[in-house]
Amino acid sequence: MNSKRQTLVDTALNLFYEHGINSIGINQILKVSGIAKKTLYHHFDSKDALVLATLEQRNHSFNEWLKHRLNHSKTNSEVISNLFHALQDWFSDKAPELGKFRGCFFINTSAEFSDPSSDISKYCQYHKQQVRNIVAQYLFNPTEDLLDAICILKEGAISMAYVANDLSAPKKCIQLLNKF
Amino acid sequence: MNSKRQTLVDTALNLFYEHGINSIGINQILKVSGIAKKTLYHHFDSKDALVLATLEQRNHSFNEWLKHRLNHSKTNSEVISNLFHALQDWFSDKAPELGKFRGCFFINTSAEFSDPSSDISKYCQYHKQQVRNIVAQYLFNPTEDLLDAICILKEGAISMAYVANDLSAPKKCIQLLNKF
DNA sequence: GCCGAAGTAGACAATTCGGTCTACTTGTTT
DNA sequence: AAACAAGTAGACCGAATTGTCTACTTCGGC
Numbered sequence: 001m002n003s004k005r006q007t008l009v010d011t012a013l014n015l016f017y018e019h020g021i022n023s024i025g026i027n028q029i030l031k032v033s034g035i036a037k038k039t040l041y042h043h044f045d046s047k048d049a050l051v052l053a054t055l056e057q058r059n060h061s062f063n064e065w066l067k068h069r070l071n072h073s074k075t076n077s078e079v080i081s082n083l084f085h086a087l088q089d090w091f092s093d094k095a096p097e098l099g100k101f102r103g104c105f106f107i108n109t110s111a112e113f114s115d116p117s118s119d120i121s122k123y124c125q126y127h128k129q130q131v132r133n134i135v136a137q138y139l140f141n142p143t144e145d146l147l148d149a150i151c152i153l154k155e156g157a158i159s160m161a162y163v164a165n166d167l168s169a170p171k172k173c174i175q176l177l178n179k180f
Numbered sequence: 181m182n183s184k185r186q187t188l189v190d191t192a193l194n195l196f197y198e199h200g201i202n203s204i205g206i207n208q209i210l211k212v213s214g215i216a217k218k219t220l221y222h223h224f225d226s227k228d229a230l231v232l233a234t235l236e237q238r239n240h241s242f243n244e245w246l247k248h249r250l251n252h253s254k255t256n257s258e259v260i261s262n263l264f265h266a267l268q269d270w271f272s273d274k275a276p277e278l279g280k281f282r283g284c285f286f287i288n289t290s291a292e293f294s295d296p297s298s299d300i301s302k303y304c305q306y307h308k309q310q311v312r313n314i315v316a317q318y319l320f321n322p323t324e325d326l327l328d329a330i331c332i333l334k335e336g337a338i339s340m341a342y343v344a345n346d347l348s349a350p351k352k353c354i355q356l357l358n359k360f
Numbered sequence: 361g362c363c364g365a366a367g368t369a370g371a372c373a374a375t376t377c378g379g380t381c382t383a384c385t386t387g388t389t390t
Numbered sequence: 391a392a393a394c395a396a397g398t399a400g401a402c403c404g405a406a407t408t409g410t411c412t413a414c415t416t417c418g419g420c
Binding site: 205206217226 | 406407408409410411
Binding site: 128148165 | 198199200202203282283286287288289290291292293294296304305308309325328329331332333334335336337338339340342343344345348349352353355356359360
C-alpha cells in the first residue's frame with residue numbers, strides 16, 4: 001500500500017466527511033496533507049477518483065467496525081441489540097474508528113452528487129447493500145421482512161441523529177424490533 | 181408578495197434541490213431566472229439568505245402537501261397508511277407539488293452545511309420537528325413511542341428511496357407499524 | 361410629468377476551483 | 391554511478407465563485 005496515496009485518502013476522507021465534499025477543494029487537502037499536487041494527480045486522475053477512494057476506505061472501515069460489533073451475537077435479538085448499540089455509540093462519538101459523528105458519509109455524498117448514474121452515487125448504493133448483507137450474515141434464518149425492517153430503521157436512526165439531533169432513536173428501534 | 185423575489189426563490193429551490201446547493205452558483209440562478217444580480221442582492225443579503233428562503237418555501241409546501249394527504253384520516257391506522265402512501269407517491273414522482281424526487285431537501289442540506297449552529301442547519305432540524313407535530317396533530321391520542329416509531333421509519337424510508345433506490349420501504353413501514 | 365423605488369446589463373474585485381505543467385530533488389533498484 | 395520512479399514547489403490556465411458597483415431604464419404612485 002502506497003504511503004503517499006494512503007495519506008491523501010486519509011486526509012481527504014477526514015476533510016470530506018467533516019465539511020462536505022463540495023466544500024473542500026483539492027488545494028485544502030494538499031495543504032493539510034503536505035503532499036504536492038502533482039503527486040495527487042499521479043495517484044488519482046481527478047477529484048472524483050479521490051472521492052471514490054475515500055468512499056471505498058470509509059466503506060471498508062465502517063463494515064469492519066460493524067462486523068466487530070456484531071461478532072459473538074448468539075441470537076437474532078442480540079444481533080439487533082448489538083447493531084443499534086453500535087449505532088448509539090457512533091452517534092455519541094464513542095466509535096473512534098469512525099471519527100466524530102457527521103451523519104452517514106454515503107447519505108451525505110448522495111446528497112452532494114445528484115446524478116444517480118455516476119460511479120459515486122452507485123457506490124453509495126452499493127455500500128447500503130453491503131451493510132444489509134453483513135447484517136443478514138449475522139442473523140439466523142432472517143426473513144426478508146425482518147431484514148427490511150432493520151435496514152429502514154437503521155437509516156431512520158442515522159437521519160434522526162444527524163438532522164433532528166435526536167440520539168435516542170437506536171433505543172427506540174430495539175423496542176420496535178422486539179415487537180416485530 | 182414580491183414577484184421578482186418569488187421568482188428567485190422558486191428558481192433557486194428548483195436548482196438547489198435538483199443539483200445540490202454547493203453545486204449551483206448564484207450566476208446560474210440569475211441565468212435561469214432572467215433576473216439581475218443587483219435585484220437578487222436587493223432582496224437577499226447573501227446566498228445563505230437565499231438558501232434559507234428556499235428552505236422556508238420547501239418547508240411550507242411540504243407541510244401543506246402532507247396535511248392535505250393526512251386530511252380525512254379517521255383512525256390512526258389510516259393516518260399511518262395515508263402518510264406512507266403519500267411518501268410512496270413522492271418517491272414515485274406522483275406528488276407534483278414536491279417536484280421530481282431527489283431525496284429530502286432538508287437531509288440533503290444538512291449534508292452540505294456541516295456547522296450545526298448555522299441558521300440553515302437549525303432550520304432543517306426545525307422542519308423535522310414540524311413534520312412530527314403535523315403527524316401528531318392527525319393522530320388520536322398518540323403515544324410518544326408511536327410518534328417516534330413513525331418518524332424514524334419515515335426518515336428511513338426516505339433514505340432507502342434515495343440512497344438505496346428502494347422505493348418499497350413505505351409499504352414495509354405500514355406493515356411494521358401495524359404490528360406495533 | 362416628476363420622483364423614488366425597483367430593476368437592468370454587466371464590469372470589477374479577490375479568491376477559489378480542478379487540472380496541467382516546468383524544473384528540479386529524492387528514493388530505489390540494478 | 392546510472393536510470394527510472396516517485397515526489398516536490400508552485401506557476402499557470404481558464405473558468406467559476408460571491409459580492410460590490412456604475413450607469414442606466416422601467417415601473418408605480420402622486
